Amino acid sequence: MNTPLQTPAVPTAEAIRRFVDTRIQPQAVQMDQDQEIPRALFTEMAAQGLMGLAVPAKYGGTAADYATLGAIHEELGRGYASVQNACTVFGMVCKPLSRFGTEAQKAKWLPAIAAGEVIPAIAITEPGVGSDIAKLETEAVKEEEHIILNGRKKYITLGQVADLFLVFARLNGRGVAVLVERGTPGLRVEPLHGLMGLRANMLAELSFEDCCVPAENMVGKVGFGFTHVANYALDEGRYTTACGSVGLAQACLELSFHYAAARSQFGEQLRKHQLVQKMLSEMITETKAARELCAAAGRLREQGDPAAITETLVAKYHASKTAVLAADHALQIHGAAGCLNGNPVERCYRDAKIMEIIEGTSQMHELQIARTFRL
Ligand SMILES: Cc1cc2nc3c(=O)[nH]c(=O)nc-3n(C[C@H](O)[C@H](O)[C@H](O)COP(=O)(O)OP(=O)(O)OC[C@H]3O[C@@H](n4cnc5c(N)ncnc54)[C@H](O)[C@@H]3O)c2cc1C
Numbered sequence: 001m002n003t004p005l006q007t008p009a010v011p012t013a014e015a016i017r018r019f020v021d022t023r024i025q026p027q028a029v030q031m032d033q034d035q036e037i038p039r040a041l042f043t044e045m046a047a048q049g050l051m052g053l054a055v056p057a058k059y060g061g062t063a064a065d066y067a068t069l070g071a072i073h074e075e076l077g078r079g080y081a082s083v084q085n086a087c088t089v090f091g092m093v094c095k096p097l098s099r100f101g102t103e104a105q106k107a108k109w110l111p112a113i114a115a116g117e118v119i120p121a122i123a124i125t126e127p128g129v130g131s132d133i134a135k136l137e138t139e140a141v142k143e144e145e146h147i148i149l150n151g152r153k154k155y156i157t158l159g160q161v162a163d164l165f166l167v168f169a170r171l172n173g174r175g176v177a178v179l180v181e182r183g184t185p186g187l188r189v190e191p192l193h194g195l196m197g198l199r200a201n202m203l204a205e206l207s208f209e210d211c212c213v214p215a216e217n218m219v220g221k222v223g224f225g226f227t228h229v230a231n232y233a234l235d236e237g238r239y240t241t242a243c244g245s246v247g248l249a250q251a252c253l254e255l256s257f258h259y260a261a262a263r264s265q266f267g268e269q270l271r272k273h274q275l276v277q278k279m280l281s282e283m284i285t286e287t288k289a290a291r292e293l294c295a296a297a298g299r300l301r302e303q304g305d306p307a308a309i310t311e312t313l314v315a316k317y318h319a320s321k322t323a324v325l326a327a328d329h330a331l332q333i334h335g336a337a338g339c340l341n342g343n344p345v346e347r348c349y350r351d352a353k354i355m356e357i358i359e360g361t362s363q364m365h366e367l368q369i370a371r372t373f374r375l
Contacts, residue, residue, distance in 0.1 A: 013071035020079035046116025058111035077247025082200035121162035159204025175225030186211030
């Protein structure tokens with residue numbers, strides 16, 4: 001890979017807003033229908049600095065601070081949730097790689113990812129293990145200079161097209177994280193089609209049968225896989241998913257404002273009916289509250305405050321629920337028009353629900369928040 005270490009400046013939320021309005025939103029219906037984000041869009045996004053948001057400048061990234069990162073993910077979520085979630089996955093691989101990876105791993109992969117030449121994916125979930133990640137069953141065996149992987153992974157975002165997988169497994173009972181390149185013998189990738197939401201995320205199921213990678217592909221120490229690498233990735237993913245959910249809620253609000261002004265019933269614009277106003281008021285309030293929770297989490301993250309982990313859980317919990325509420329109200333305000341395939345609120349309705357499942361379900365958030373407050 002011949003990646004020059006040149007990178008655009010850290011993108012601003014305003015620049016990304018323009019990019020979203022001109023390049024992402026107009027393609028969203030097509031991407032949802034095709035169940036695909038075109039590779040060319042990844043290249044365009046890389047040119048905007050979006051693929052390197054979690055990559056240090058030393059490795060060709062744009063290394064955005066958390067306030068900027070949050071504002072950018074809100075814009076992406078407003079544009080199209082599948083694109084926003086793809087960027088979340090880039091962060092979930094690049095952040096732990098930057099922190100726990102060896103110098104050789106960072107030098108090899110981070111510049112190529114930031115340049116959009118390499119698409120990464122993170123493979124935690126298995127057919128039999130979802131929320132309870134401490135019970136992962138994929139097995140890693142160390143043999144001299146190699147690691148042999150056996151097991152299966154499911155629901156892997158970008159799995160259909162990823163060039164590099166950050167895979168979590170168990171070695172002598174202890175968690176490990178291992179980089180596996182696409183095309184490694186023993187790795188099989190099967191597309192998963194027909195998702196309800198985030199349909200363009202090109203999910204895949206992976207199977208590893210005596211899949212042999214160099215021992216130097218391990219990220220972090222043996223035993224750090226779940227406790228450090230996966231948890232760090234999930235914490236990062238929760239923050240950007242929370243901000244993306246705010247964007248999705250904002251999109252529902254904007255679509256509803258527009259429709260409630262354009263359509264009249266009983267001789268008045270929908271927006272003049274008090275019961276419609278109630279829905280809009282609720283959407284405005286909850287979206288603002290979710291945005292503030294994300295901002296609070298972002299500030300603590302920037303300071304490296306340990307309280308950032310709980311604040312991020314709270315933000316993701318509330319923002320994902322807000323996206324669901326806003327999408328529900330938006331569909332209600334649009335009536336039958338919102339139920340039509342191809343209408344943006346119909347897509348938002350399907351996408352919003354997924355936000356309550358990825359990077360930890362709402363129930364897992366409730367349990368973790370309760371634990372933090374020693375309930
Ligand atoms: C669009 C999409 C993209 C995804 N991308 C990725 C990816 O890139 N990489 C990856 O590794 N995974 C990915 N996933 C998987 C995702 O992380 C899991 O779906 C999630 O962790 C939940 O696991 P599960 O679906 O197996 O649910 P389960 O863990 O089986 O849970 C099912 C239900 O039971 C509840 N539940 C479970 N345990 C408890 C408990 N102790 N108390 C109360 N309730 C409980 C859950 O909250 C949930 O409601 C993706 C999923 C989707 C839908």
